[in-house]
Structures are given as structure tokens and as C-alpha cells.
Amino acid sequence: MRLPPTTALISIAALAPEVRALAVPPAQAPLPKRDNLDQIVLPGFPHPNPTVSYWQDPPHRIANLRTTPELPTTDVFDYVIVGSGISGAAVAFKLLSRDPNLSILMLEARTAAGAASGRNGGHCKPGDWKEVKDWVELYGEDEALRIGKMEQDCVDDVRNFVKTHNVSSGWQDVETADVYWTKEAFDEAVEIKKFQDELQQRRPNDGPWSNKRTVYAGQAARDYWKWPQILGAVAYTSHTQNPYLTVCALLEQGLEKGLNLQTTTIALSIDQVSNSSEAGAKWEVKTDRGTVQGKQVVLATNSYTNALHAGLASTGFLVPQRNQVAAVHPSKDTSNNTVFRRSHSYPDLHSGNNYIAIRAPGDIGAGDVIVGGSTKFSPTRERNITDDSVINQDIADDLHGVGRVVFGYENWGETTKVVKDWTGIICNTPDGFPVVGGLPNEEGLWASACMNGHGMAWAFRSAEALVQMMAEGETPTWFPKAFDINRAWNYTAEE
Template identity: 30%
Template sequence: MAQPQLIEGQSGLPVDNPTKSYWHKELSNKLLGHRTTKELPRSADVVIVGSGITGSFAAHFLKEKQPDLNIVMVEAREACSGATGRNGGHCQPAIYASAPHIASFELRNFLYLKESVEEFSIPCDWRSTSGVHAFYSKELFETCRDRVDYLVEHYPDLAANVAVVTKGKKGEGDLSGSPAYLIEGERRELTLDGLRIPHAEGAVVQWNAASLWPYKLIAFVLERLLAANEEGSKGSFNLQTNTPVTGLSRAETSTNFSSASGNKTRKHNSIWTVHTPRGIIATPQVLLATNGYTSHLLPQFSDLLVPTRGQISALKPPETPTDPADPPLDIAHTYYIVGEPVDPYARDDYLVQRPPPTAELIFGGGRQHAASRGVGVWDDSSIDEPVSWYLRGELSNAIDLSLHHTQSSGEKASLQKVDLEPTFEWSGIMGYTRDSHPWVGGVPASLGGGPGLWLCAGYTGHGMPNAVLSAKAVVDMLLTDDDADVEIDLPPEYELTEKRVDHVRRVWEAVAVADAKGSLYMDFGPQRG
């Protein structure tokens, strides 16, 4: 699709030819090219722009709370083709790296997802693991260790979710602060050698972490919403893929009116027109679940929510001698690999492993080797070759990938450098914000919005443990009358207000400046989702 002239910092539309994500190698036949109706609906109670984790769960919550709503979801490309379908395949709250109330919010988000997968038997390869955060900067490790100590003293319930592993005699880690309920075997494994990171300065282990197939999670949610149409439920859910939104416009109405289905949402005195190449949709409520692409529709956000390209490789595990008695390589944990000795904020990588028989290592990061660190890039049709070489060759320098790795032998393990063969290499567009927090709420007129326009976006690479409950919060706002007193479960730092916008612009540096200096990494690191 042709891209219009953009202002400085503004994102374009999602490109037609994105790199192929590992998670898109098994697409849903139901969703591929799906358009619930041949023609684009002319009106709707709510229009959702974007079909990733935010948009899909927002639709779920809307229909759960008000089944009679007529919802139209428009997606520029195929369903779940943006950041959710192109991420690192893991979900993990930042227990010690966020303010305690935000850590609690993220933990609730994680547990909601985990329980939903279990309740509905969602076939998304969810695997609960422990999350190992390996620090190769002593300075950064000591900072994070201090944060865990703070939790132990002031928030013991949160502290029970983490353990600190330090260098000890003969490879044995100092487990001060680790949960007392660990059995002996678990405590023995909690050494740097046992965690496959013998050369790290230290580690923090989180007990609540998971790897998953993110596209299949969202496909299940969307297919369930579509199935409700066939079951004769009230209202409707209409998914229109390959339908980019090119613009929004608002008109005041002469009289207040309720939405077409007669539901009990707030009264509306304006109407939004959603413009697409296939026609327009009139609606009183629009929710933008557009993450890094938000500024294309709201240019006023060009300095507040910046598209940033990340890159990931699916790597074949190193070859090992064939022995029927040997199980396949299983690294057992998910990993964050952060910091370098000379620069605490130079590296922010992440790793999960697919189950056998392929057992591919999904390794992402290396943004320090990308042009401009990927900041301001909204085109995911290509990859950065220097990042590709880094991802192929760096993992074995940080993680012990041997089949029989050292558990705690008293001798430091020796890592063997090996270049790994990729089966998939792809890029994806994240949305980085100046204060590293999402923007959730009504968009004020000063930012191109007005009554009825909502935004839930800008996760700074940490969307999986934030997006679902953020979507629930924005739905609660959308369905609440202006004069109603309803408690919204959302960290106040996430709420979209003009006061916050003014504060961010006055106090926080531009994303590109802060990212280049490492300032965005003060909360452990944004590239985590």
C-alpha cells in the first residue's frame, strides 16, 4: 500500500510484505484472509483497530460485559500480524524491576493468562518455567540485587517470587533472599553453573514465567469470538483483515444518542468516522490497539510513542553426538541476558526454547547492532544483517548449551563458541514511550482525540505481562458513564491524561536520546515482550 507523506517521527502503516515470523508458520485457516462480511460494515457500536493481544482481549471483555454490542475489528494485514505475532514467545512479569504496585499488576496479568489457558485448554504451547535473568554487568546486577533486598524488607509477598544467585565458592551461589520452601535439589540447581550461566556476574530467578506460541493464543480468542456469531448470540463480532485504517475524523451531533444496539454504554454527542481503502465505518467509540503504529493515526503522539524495530531468530540447537540414551537439549528456563562488563545497558537479549523434537532456541535482541538501535523504524519487511550475525553467534558466549552442562562441580564451566543455524529470522515493531509506560485511556482533543476515542498501546517491548489487564481497564473506561464512580484496575502511571503528557514532555528525554544513553533500561530493560 502506498504510504502518505509523514511528519518527523510519525509511523507509517504496516507494510504489505513483512518478514515471516516463526509463529506464523502455522496460520489459522479460519482467520487467514478472514472477513466476516464481504462488505465493510457501515456502522458499529465499537470499532477496534488492531488484532493483537490488546485488541483481541479488549473485544473479549467487551462481549463478556455487554454481549449485545456490535463490534468491528479492522486489521491492516492478517490477524495477529503485528507485535504479538512477532515477539519472543514468552510472558513474564517484572517483579523486582518495576514499582511494587506495577509488579503486582503484571503478576495479576500473568496469572490471568495462565489460568485462562488452563481453563479453556488453549492449544498455545504454554509452558510454565522459571525465568533466569543473567547479568553480565556487575554494576547492573548490584542495582537489581538491591531492589530484591528492598522487596524482601517491604514487600515480602512479591519477594517470594524471586531469588538472587551470586558467585560463591566452587560455583555455589549465595541464595540469600531465596524462598525457604525450595527443596534441596532446587537449591542445588540455583547456582550460576546450574543455571547454565557460569560467567555471569549474578542472576535473579523469577518463579512466574512462561513460554508460549503467542499467535495461537490470539487465534483461539478471535476464533471463539467469531464462533459466538454462529451460535446466535446477541450483537456481533466482525473481523475485517487486510483493511488498513488510513484516517479518523470526528463530527459533533446535534443530540445525544445511545449506540445502535441499545446497550447501556455512555451517551454520545459525537460520531467517529473510520476511513479505510474499502470504505468508512461510523461509530461512537473507537479503540486504537495499534502499539508502535499509533502515531500514523495520531501524529500528535510522534514524540510520545515511537515505533522501534526488534529482531528475533529461531536457531537450531547445537549438534550433539547421537546417543539414544540422551534426551534432547532442554535449557529448562526462559532467559533474559542483560548488560556487558563495559556497559551495563548495552545488551538486553531474551531466550526461550521450543519443545522437542525441533527444540529451536528463540533468541531475540541485539538492538545495539542495528542502525539507530531500531528506534523510529516502523518497517518490518527486512532485518539488520549485523543483528543476524550477533544472534547466530552470541548465544553460546552467554549460555551453556552443552547437553551435559556443569551443575555444580566445583570448576567453572567452559563455554564453547558455536554459530547456530537459523530456521527463521524476522523483525517486529514495538512501541516505545518516553517514560516506558503504556498509554491507556481516552485520547484528549489536544492529542487528536475527543469523546469516544480510546488508546491502549505503547508497552516498550513488555506487552505480554501488561496488555490483557490494560485492555480490560480501557474497556471498563469505555463502558462507564462519565459521572459513574467505577474503580479501574490500572497503575496510575499508565493512564492517558494531559497532565501526564505535559510532564513526560517536560521531564523525560526523547526516546531515541534516552535509548542511546541506556536511560530506558533503568527499569531492567524494555525489550522484554
């Protein structure tokens, strides 16, 4: 999901100092106790009572895991990772795969994979192909191809992880399509596809060309996709899954290699140690259960990064946004209907930037239709919100009706069963890319955050790059320069 630059982040920049002051208790104040947290909501931090997503029911066996019963406050860890979503899980897994002797502590404010990674729409999809033409204009061909290839490689890496480790997350390789209801939007997509075809001919070894995209126009699109009102579609290979189970499996791989996971432990502040201890501690992370020490700290905190780092918050570059998803079920039997074997997104339908994924035959919840988007039904577009404990009913009403509209009566039937509504908090940047790397002038403090609602296609490879930066002191040549965290400090919000 992308925000146009003119939306800027003026409000979050203005609020950042207040949020920081409210969010972090004074050093002399007692930290909140865990049994009181149900009544405590710290501005900008994960809400203690979020909605339960479709994917998180039932909870995973490591949902409330604390590797050690007590928080290890006397140890100095090589790395302290804040956040247990796909970013944090991938960083831990890749660090320990490189060096199994590392000591790594992971702090999670809620349950394992309890934030955006366990709350999305169930896609693992290289859907930003439509941006390559714009990327060429903004960054040049080399960088645009680097970005596009990384997206496809990242999706392939997640698939390889699932297949290699026999992860039971309902992974399905599916044909997907971006489908279009308006001539203007479809014509633009066709032009972008032609642009990329020409680019591929000139540079066959440099781009995301392994995933072939096919254009269906007019009646051919309607016949193939069985959607009665579309004007065209661009189809390619994608994947559906239970993202929560995939990330929990990634965490379990880290746990097997020695990761110490501490769930329901809120990181409240991060401070440099004035004088490094003999054990090499350079950072302290204060939590509601005590203070831990690390030689290096990784912020895998996505939409909650502003709350922990006043410097990043003050740039106005990272803006949280609440996204909403619904799981619904059509009244007609879908088990033998091929229309319900694919996933779709459609940026130009009246409901606004919706996507659909269908639970495949054999999966738990087979035939359930997962629908996300519709933020246009919120006056604020749900921006600058970090509360995922509530449902926006206007958005929910639209999500419940989308399937009936796009699939049509013959495929859907007359009624819709609502299985579950939930929300999650994503993080957006004005350019649509995450922030990855070392924070300037803060040696040993790193971040891989703000995935723009596209974590399954950015986070795994971003973690790979970050690990190389931390371990070798250099950035891999394949990693996009456009992801460099330092650009946040060069950002000026447009009035």
C-alpha cells in the same frame, strides 16, 4: 525494552506533521485498492509485506478472515477497534463477555495478530520486577506496588485464559532467570531483591509477591544454571508460548461472541462525525475498502498510533522501534539437557539486553532457541522505524552467535542452524508504560497502545481497565495512574 529519557522523541515529534500529511490521503483522493497495496507503503503504517515470524508459519485458520465478505459500511457499530493484536483482541473479548449484545467491528491492516503480538520472543514474563525500586522513588510506594502487582496479575490472567479455554499454543510454565555476567549488574540486582524483601515484609498484601524470586550467586549460580561464565542469577516463574496462537485463540473467543473481524483492511484516518446520525454514529474510520461508522473507536494500534492520530504524534511521546528475533538450533542434541528447559534474559552481556526462550520437548520446533535483542548493533537502535519487511544483518549476525557464547561449547556444540529471522515493530514511551484511556476532548475515542515491548504483561489488564472506563465511566482502583494517556500531552522532550 526501555529507552532512557535523554533519547527523547525529538525526531518523531519533528516528523509527525510530515508523516501525517504523507500517510493520510486527501479526502478527495481515491483510496488505494487492496490488489495494489503490495506496491504501496504509507509512512508510519503497517508495511504490506512484513517478514514472516517463526510463530506465524503456518498461518492460523483465521489469518485472512473477513467475517462478512463486504465491509459493513452501512452499519453503525457500538465499537470499532483498530488492531487485532493482544490489546485489540482482549478489549473485544472483555467487552463481549460483559455484554454479548454489543456490535463490534475490528479492523486489521494485515493478517490477524500480524503485528507485534505475533512477532515477539515467545515469553509471557513478569520481568519488570527490577524496576520496583525506581518506581517507588518516582511514584511512591502505593503506585509502585500497584504497577508491580498489575504486571504479575496480567501474566496470571493470560495463563488463566490459556488454561480455561484449552488453548493449543504450546504454553509452558518454566523457571526463568535474569542472569548476570558483570559484578556491577549482579550486585545491583541483589540490592533490588533485598529492597523488595523488606517491602514485602511491611506490605505483604499489596505487591507482586506470589512469584518468589531466588538469588543464585557465584559457583552456585553456575552449577545450577550450567552456564559457565555467569556471576549470578535471579530466578522466578515465567512462561513460554507461541504468542501468535494465544492471541488468535483470544480472537476466536471474540468471534464466537459476535465480533466482526476484517483483516487486510487498512484504517487510514479517523474523524469525528459533525452531526451524529439517528443511529448514534460519532466516528468515521476511513479504510482502503470504504468508510465504517462507530459510536466509539478504540485504538489498539501500538507502534502505528502516531500515523492515525496527529495529536498523539505531535506530543513526541510514542516512538516506534524495530526489534529483531532469530530462531536458531544448536548442533548438539538438547532433548535430555536440562539447560534447555528454561528461559533467560541478560541485560549486561556484550550483545545488549538479550533474551532467550527454548521450545520445549513435545512442541513444534522442540529444541529451537529463540533469541531477541541486540539492538545496540544498530547506530539508531532501530528507533523511529516502522518497516518490518527487512532484516538488519548486523543484528542478525549477533543473534545467531549469542547461544553459542552463553551456553558454551559443551551444551551447544560447534555449529548453529539458523531456522528463521524476523522483525517486528514495538512502541516505546519515555517512562516505559503504555498509554491507556480516553483521548482528551475527543469523546468516544479511546486507546490502549504503546506496550513498550511488554504487551504480554501489560495489555490484558490494560484492556480490562479500558473496558471499565468505557462501560462504567470510571477507572478501576487497581489500575496504575502512571498509565493514564493524558500524560502524553504533559511531556516535554529533553534537548
